[in-house]
Amino acid sequence: MELPADLPTGLAETMEPLVRRVLAGNPSPFTYTGTQTYVVGDGADVAVIDPGPADEAHIDAILATVGDARIAAIMCTHTHRDHSPAAAPLRARTGAPIIGCAPLILSDDGPRADEAFDTTYAPDRVLADGERVAGDGWTIEAVATPGHTSNHLCLALVESGALFTGDHVMGWSTSVISPPDGDMAAYMASLARLQERSDRIYYPAHGPAVENPAQLVRGMMGHRKQRERQVLRQLEGGPQTIPAMVPEMYKGIDSRLYGAAGRSVLAHLIDLETRGTVARDGELWRLAEPA
Known part of the structure; x- marks a missing residue:
């Protein structure tokens, strides 16, 4: 920096x-x-x-x-x-x-x-x-x-x-x-x-x-709403882990910041999970099944 x-x-x-x-x-x-x-x-x-x-x-x-x-x-x-x-x-x-x-x-x-x-x-x-x-x-x-x-x-x-x-x-x-x-x-x-x-x-x-x-x-x-849309696009291709999602979502940032970026991705996922949009299976996150 x-x-x-x-x-x-x-x-x-x-x-x-x-x-x-x-x-x-x-x-x-x-x-x-x-x-x-x-x-x-x-x-x-x-x-x-x-x-x-x-x-x-x-x-x-x-x-x-x-x-x-x-x-x-x-x-x-x-x-x-x-x-x-x-x-x-x-x-x-x-x-x-x-x-x-x-x-x-x-x-x-x-x-x-x-x-x-x-x-x-x-x-x-x-x-x-x-x-x-x-x-x-x-x-x-x-x-x-x-x-x-x-x-x-x-x-x-x-x-x-x-x-x-x-x-x-x-x-x-x-x-x-x-x-x-x-x-x-x-x-x-x-x-x-x-x-x-x-x-x-x-x-x-x-x-x-x-x-x-x-x-x-x-x-x-x-910006945060755009990040949320990125999360959902990542999951459209199938279940993903956060470490796999971060490099795709944060292209060009210092890899030393991947851990912190992953925390924000987790925060988005928890919010989406609370709203019933995504679900998790252990470390894997996926789109929730339609009700």
Whole structure:
């Protein structure tokens, strides 16, 4: 994977008057240039969104960005290990509460974009859909968006119309939906929910800001529906295993990503199975018999 040159790792970038971004030094084929932590607020207190990996240099960079302000909330969109592990050490150093998604720990049964779940995440307050956290000149509202993970939240900055989308919507790549926790039906429903909103801009945890959110969400929903049609076309020729389907469906991608692609294919198949369209016999998947 070729990354953009001269990445500003550890430096605060001002995205808009209330939003600064700090890039962690954890680039990979799954995290792109790395995890982007956002500092929200320019007054006496701020919120820190997706503090990222428990890397001392990154935590120091967050604190340098915060400066003399008080951290009113350490907020996590979800608990994959490239998003939330810095929350605990940041709380230890500042006394700030961890507020955001619910804890979630599962065994890892396949390739993921983030090396499984953060076992250290212990929130002081879990936000339900629509609940808000407010500080000096800013208000953040939780928007429940399960799918990538069952505990995923997007976080809306009420004052500016920005939405921090975590891994739910990213401009550089689609999200990996990895069962058993990743759920394609829930993911599509969450995309449909965002389509109904009027957010001005998206700030994802990886990759550039999304300045045309409605257009991107429409395209992502169309992409997933196209993948579903690909799955069904694969099965029209007879029963198939997922490892046999992936190279045919994902032509041209790095073979190191086949495992992650297979998880998304599995998510589509489980969704289709729930709807009665496909069935499985052990590792073989097939079209369901007509009722």
